[in-house]
Amino acid sequence: MTIEPQPIDWSAPPYPAILRGAVVTMGNFDGVHLGHAALVKSTVALARQIGIRSIALTFSPPPLKLLKPGLPLHFLTTSSQKTVLLKNAGIDHVCALGTNQDLLSLEPGDFFERVLCQGLETRGIVEGPDFHFGKNRAGGIQQLQKLCQQFGMNFQVAQPLQACGAPISSSRIRQLLLQGEVGLARELLGRSYSIEGVVAVGAKRGQTLGFPTANLEKVPTLIPGNGVYAAVASMEGKAALAAVNLGPNPTFGEKSQKVEVHILGFTGDLYGKELEVSFLEKIRGVVQFSSREALIQQILSDVESVKNCGKKTGIRDGGQSHE
Numbered sequence: 001m002t003i004e005p006q007p008i009d010w011s012a013p014p015y016p017a018i019l020r021g022a023v024v025t026m027g028n029f030d031g032v033h034l035g036h037a038a039l040v041k042s043t044v045a046l047a048r049q050i051g052i053r054s055i056a057l058t059f060s061p062p063p064l065k066l067l068k069p070g071l072p073l074h075f076l077t078t079s080s081q082k083t084v085l086l087k088n089a090g091i092d093h094v095c096a097l098g099t100n101q102d103l104l105s106l107e108p109g110d111f112f113e114r115v116l117c118q119g120l121e122t123r124g125i126v127e128g129p130d131f132h133f134g135k136n137r138a139g140g141i142q143q144l145q146k147l148c149q150q151f152g153m154n155f156q157v158a159q160p161l162q163a164c165g166a167p168i169s170s171s172r173i174r175q176l177l178l179q180g181e182v183g184l185a186r187e188l189l190g191r192s193y194s195i196e197g198v199v200a201v202g203a204k205r206g207q208t209l210g211f212p213t214a215n216l217e218k219v220p221t222l223i224p225g226n227g228v229y230a231a232v233a234s235m236e237g238k239a240a241l242a243a244v245n246l247g248p249n250p251t252f253g254e255k256s257q258k259v260e261v262h263i264l265g266f267t268g269d270l271y272g273k274e275l276e277v278s279f280l281e282k283i284r285g286v287v288q289f290s291s292r293e294a295l296i297q298q299i300l301s302d303v304e305s306v307k308n309c310g311k312k313t314g315i316r317d318g319g320q321s322h323e
Contacts, residue, residue, distance in 0.1 A: 007060040007079075007098035013119040019095050022055040023047035023124035023154065024116065026133065028170070029058050031076035032085035034190045035128075035161040035168035040089040042158040043126040050154065052123060053092040057115075058082065060096040063104055074222035076170060076177075076193070081221075095120070108139025112147045124154030163188055180225040182279040192232070194278040195219050197259065199270040211299050213245070214270045216259035216277065223259060228283045228302055230309035233263045234276040240266055241310040243302050244277055247286045264303065280309050 008015055025043040029036050040056065047054035060079045064071070077085065083094045097103065097115070106114065111134045116122040125148055133139040141157060148155035160167040168188045176185040177193060185193050197216035214233075226247030233242040245260040261277055283305045289295040 007096045010097040010103050010115055010119060013114065014121065015095065015119045018053075019055055019093055020121040021123055022053040022092070022120070023050065023126065024055045024057050024120060024122045025091075025126045026057040027127075027131070028062055029056060029077075029082055029086060030062070030170040031173055031189060032082055032089060033168050033170065033173060033188050034163070035188075036086075037089040037190060038161045039126065039128060039158050040086065040091050042156060044090045044092070046124050046126055046154060046156055047092070050124060054090075055120065056086045056091045056094045057120070058086075058094065058096050059099045059103075061099055063099055066099060066101060066104060074174060075220075076173060076222055078220050081196075105135055108134030108143055109147065110134070111139070112144075112151075117151060122153055124156075126156045126158055128160050129157055130160070174222060177222055177224045180227050180229075180282040180285075182224055182229065183281050186279075192278040192280060193224070194276050195221055195223060195259070196274060196276045199273050199275055201271060211243075211262045211296075211303075213260040213262045214275060216261055216275060219259060223257075224279060224282075226257075226286045228286070230280040230283055230306040231261070232278045232280065232313075233261055233266075234278065235270070235273060240264060241306050242277065243283075243299070243306045244279070245286075262299075262303075264306065280313060283309075 008019075014020055023043055023046045025039055027036070027039075040054075043056070044054045058079075062073075062075060064073055079096060083096070086094050103111075116125070125144065127141060127144060129141055131141050131144065133144065145155050145157075147153075162168065166172065173185050173188050173193075176182075176188070182193055195216070197219040199214045200217040201215070223246060227245075229244045229246065231242045231244045232239050241264045243262045243264070245258070245262075247257055249258065259277075261275065283302055287298070289298060
């Protein structure tokens with residue numbers, strides 16, 4: 001896992017010199033999917049045309065955490081993951097504003113002047129046609145264009161990227177993941193969806209069955225829908241195929257939600273270590289088996305399914321057990 005970046009105090013302009021005088025694109029960028037990557041590409045292109053840097057302006061914590069504090073929220077990326085992905089997409093710098101109620105209360109014009117003009121000294125803006133900003137999302141793309149004209153900024157509208165007849169969006173990807181459609185989500189993300197967590201001590205039932213599992217806890221992002229998945233487990237630069245069970249264990253009467261990762265061919269101790277799990281495809285749903293033996297036979301079949309999936313991705317099982 002990477003360390004969370006330190007947000008900038010939006011109310012104390014000007015911002016650091018490296019962030020000023022650039023072409024800016026703004027948003028939550030949750031997941032940094034292919035639509036976001038296309039927006040970044042347009043932003044970078046305009047910046048290169050002018051001969052200046054490109055900036056992705058985002059918010060930490062995400063505004064919804066303050067606007068709807070009692071609502072369970074499931075994000076696709078942490079702030080640090082988002083920063084890495086945006087830079088991988090080609091943006092020069094990421095500016096994360098520290099979100100508070102004062103920032104969320106700024107009217108669109110005030111946000112534009114205080115953050116984009118005084119804080120960032122912005123020279124150009126690129127956004128999609130459905131972009132909104134300011135208090136209650138009152139500012140739209142037409143107001144943004146007028147403000148850019150008023151302050152002499154370059155302005156471009158980037159058309160949203162579509163897949164299967166609909167725009168690519170973070171909410172669409174979340175829904176796919178909750179349905180277990182990790183393959184379709186991968187097509188919209190441009191990469192396999194992954195989660196990160198810390199390996200904790202579990203019931204060690206997997207070990208007694210002959211299939212030890214790493215029990216993942218403290219996962220800060222959305223966990224896909226219940227089921228058994230083919231995945232890739234990564235730690236300290238090494239990767240191996242894994243069978244991942246998400247959800248309860250009804251065969252043994254366990255109702256609690258779990259993330260259990262069986263890394264093929266792995267032996268060793270992972271307790272307390274950080275593990276990343278990237279999902280390849282869903283193998284089956286959660287099933288209550290009539291006996292231990294029936295469960296073991298199904299797990300053997302699941303492992304073979306994971307290996308077959310690995311052949312398609314060029315990833316092999318290997319490594320060492322984790323219990």
